[in-house]
Amino acid sequence: MLNCIGVITSGGDSPGMNAAARAVVRTALFEGIEVWGIQNGYRGILDDEMFKMERKDVSDIIQRGGTFLGTARCRRFMTPEGRAEAAAKLKEKGIEGLCVIGGDGSLRGASLLSAEQHIPIVGIPGTIDNDVWGSDYTIGCDTAANTIIDAINKLRDTASAHRRVVVVEVMGRKCGWLALTAGISGGAEYILVPEEEFDLDQISSEISEAYKKGKRYILVVVAEGAGSAVEIGKTIHEKTEIDTRVTVLGHIQRGGTPTIIDRVKASQLGEKAALALISGLTDLVFGFHKGSVVSINLHDAVTNKKILDKELFRLAKVLA
Numbered sequence: 001m002l003n004c005i006g007v008i009t010s011g012g013d014s015p016g017m018n019a020a021a022r023a024v025v026r027t028a029l030f031e032g033i034e035v036w037g038i039q040n041g042y043r044g045i046l047d048d049e050m051f052k053m054e055r056k057d058v059s060d061i062i063q064r065g066g067t068f069l070g071t072a073r074c075r076r077f078m079t080p081e082g083r084a085e086a087a088a089k090l091k092e093k094g095i096e097g098l099c100v101i102g103g104d105g106s107l108r109g110a111s112l113l114s115a116e117q118h119i120p121i122v123g124i125p126g127t128i129d130n131d132v133w134g135s136d137y138t139i140g141c142d143t144a145a146n147t148i149i150d151a152i153n154k155l156r157d158t159a160s161a162h163r164r165v166v167v168v169e170v171m172g173r174k175c176g177w178l179a180l181t182a183g184i185s186g187g188a189e190y191i192l193v194p195e196e197e198f199d200l201d202q203i204s205s206e207i208s209e210a211y212k213k214g215k216r217y218i219l220v221v222v223a224e225g226a227g228s229a230v231e232i233g234k235t236i237h238e239k240t241e242i243d244t245r246v247t248v249l250g251h252i253q254r255g256g257t258p259t260i261i262d263r264v265k266a267s268q269l270g271e272k273a274a275l276a277l278i279s280g281l282t283d284l285v286f287g288f289h290k291g292s293v294v295s296i297n298l299h300d301a302v303t304n305k306k307i308l309d310k311e312l313f314r315l316a317k318v319l320a
């Protein structure tokens with residue numbers, strides 16, 4: 001049983017991280033446990049940016065995007081020396097275990113901290129990419145997908161008016177979940193993801209044929225890891241001579257007020273993670289599988305690669 005825990009958000013922020021941190025803090029306080037907030041990711045441990053939290057410190061944040069704790073990607077923490085220093089800083093404050101909210105890189109750092117310094121760790125997957133192995137869901141993916149669909153709806157109006165090809169680039173360096181989900185729900189004709197090969201020659205000739213038959217517009221959703229939408233748009237235009245426009249959505253996808261799904265799921269994960277950590281469990285990631293909260297071994301979560309749902313990809317092709 002631990003008496004004092006810390007909560008940290010790390011890596012790219014995602015909408016719903018605040019709800020998760022709030023749940024960790026309030027669960028700990030409900031259990032009579034001391035809880036510290038760590039600011040600006042792992043760098044905040046090294047730079048002593050940690051403060052003891054009270055209930056009111058997490059008031060008025062559940063509806064906000066970003067993370068009230070701040071986040072960072074910290075190079076110093078990537079070294080064993082940095083992690084040893086971090087462990088010493090945590091001990092100085094009396095923090096006995098950490099609840100880490102972040103994506104695969106942040107969870108990898110957490111796993112190393114646990115293995116090398118024997119600090120109890122539980123993880124909560126927080127990233128818009130939805131690419132953490134073992135969980136069907138990561139905090140923020142629902143809000144980001146909804147942000148993308150809002151943009152796609154608007155782009156369809158203008159694409160249809162002008163009979164244009166529209167190429168939209170969404171986030172996802174290694175994982176095409178956002179592109180696939182937004183592409184299916186946005187009725188995209190083509191969804192290009194890093195996990196699947198595609199042939200731009202063939203796509204271009206299909207687009208030309210579709211236009212000849214009277215198609216008013218074509219929507220292509222590209223995950224950033226599949227290639228540059230600007231280059232893809234240029235190639236399609238050169239090959240088809242159809243007016244083509246490119247939109248790179250960028251960081252707009254990471255912001256905004258979290259959806260109900262992200263708030264509720266983040267709250268559930270925050271509570272379960274805090275309770276596990278307090279009870280002395282370690283090296284677990286709390287996620288969702290088939291609608292229920294599950295715990296995943298931390299090492300497994302960071303060493304396995306999540307596979308994009310092939311069935312969903314097949315469906316996208318059938319419906320295009």
Ligand code: F6P
Pocket residue numbers: 012103127128129171172173224254
């Ligand atoms: O991992 C989350 C993510 O938003 C990715 O989709 C994207 O590739 C990356 O972070 C962008 O990182 P940064 O904010 O450092 O540019």
